[in-house]
Amino acid sequence: xxARPVPLRALTWPFLGALLLAALVLYALAFDQGALAAPVTxxxxxxxxxxxxxxxxxxxxxxxxxx
Amino acid sequence: MRRGLAAGxxxxxxxxxxxxxxxxxxxxxxxxxxxxxxxxxxxPGSAVARGGQRAGLVVGTSLAGLAVGALFGVAAAWAVGRxxxxxxxxxxxxxAVLVAAVVVLPAIKYPANPxxxxxxxxxxxxTTLYLGLVALGLVLAAIGWAVGRLPALARxxxxxxxxxxxxxxxxxxxxxxxxxxxxxxxxAVPAExxxxxxxxxxxxxxxxxxxxxxxxxxxxDGAER
Numbered sequence: 001x002x003a004r005p006v007p008l009r010a011l012t013w014p015f016l017g018a019l020l021l022a023a024l025v026l027y028a029l030a031f032d033q034g035a036l037a038a039p040v041t042x043x044x045x046x047x048x049x050x051x052x053x054x055x056x057x058x059x060x061x062x063x064x065x066x067x
Numbered sequence: 068m069r070r071g072l073a074a075g076x077x078x079x080x081x082x083x084x085x086x087x088x089x090x091x092x093x094x095x096x097x098x099x100x101x102x103x104x105x106x107x108x109x110x111p112g113s114a115v116a117r118g119g120q121r122a123g124l125v126v127g128t129s130l131a132g133l134a135v136g137a138l139f140g141v142a143a144a145w146a147v148g149r150x151x152x153x154x155x156x157x158x159x160x161x162x163a164v165l166v167a168a169v170v171v172l173p174a175i176k177y178p179a180n181p182x183x184x185x186x187x188x189x190x191x192x193x194t195t196l197y198l199g200l201v202a203l204g205l206v207l208a209a210i211g212w213a214v215g216r217l218p219a220l221a222r223x224x225x226x227x228x229x230x231x232x233x234x235x236x237x238x239x240x241x242x243x244x245x246x247x248x249x250x251x252x253x254x255a256v257p258a259e260x261x262x263x264x265x266x267x268x269x270x271x272x273x274x275x276x277x278x279x280x281x282x283x284x285x286x287x288d289g290a291e292r
Contacts (some may be wrong), residue, residue, distance in 0.1 A: 022134035025134040026131065
């Protein structure tokens with residue numbers, strides 16, 4: 001069975017959607033230092049914010065530079 | 068065709084979750100090591116309790132798996148008719164290339180550090196370099212794919228072509244990695260612990276991506292029949 005390539009145009013929206021999802025998730029997960037949680041709570045701001053501390057282990061194990 | 072795309076996305080997300088379940092044991096072992104490192108480095112009393120952070124690890128990798136799965140689904144949809152082989156073979160190939168580009172290459176140049184090992188002053192520089200190398204790995208993989216499809220190489224048998232392109236891409240990757248600035252390794256952490264942590268980190272990342280590829284391959288193979 002030889003499959004025809006899916007035209008790139010048909011992939012544009014799924015790609016952008018997946019990219020947006022990944023960008024949001026990975027930003028909160030790996031790089032946020034308190035900006036995202038700031039409107040809700042400023043607790044733990046000195047340590048990089050709630051999200052930073054909560055995802056701390058995942059950040060390290062996934063290889064992202066943390067501190 | 069659109070339905071196939073949607074199925075690919077859903078399957079990718081599912082595969083991400085599957086990757087997590089499979090990755091759990093490796094995570095558990097690494098967390099214990101990391102916890103020891105954290106205690107040694109900062110002492111007890113970090114802002115979120117260790118139990119919370121461990122839950123955060125699972126939630127975090129789950130979310131990462133979701134994001135990776137979604138992107139993988141799109142990449143796999145792209146690969147139909149552009150990468151040789153059936154759904155299963157394509158998925159495994161994509162997974163292998165991803166692990167090489169996103170996990171192995173950065174791990175060789177900028178290996179993961181346990182808590183307390185890095186200098187906070189260099190954090191943003193380290194983050195930038197790390198991300199840059201991840202992006203470079205992906206670009207190199209894409210270039211390798213494009214070169215492999217050049218008409219000039221089409222006459223070669225498949226193994227010869229793949230070895231040639233693979234060696235070329237690998238060589239460029241080594242040169243690029245060597246050209247990037249070095250970073251100071253963690254000095255305050257015992258070498259044995261550092262090594263264990265890095266192995267655990269590698270395992271976690273490889274399982275996350277590998278299981279995504281395998282899970283997606285299984286689903287896509289089932290859908291193809």
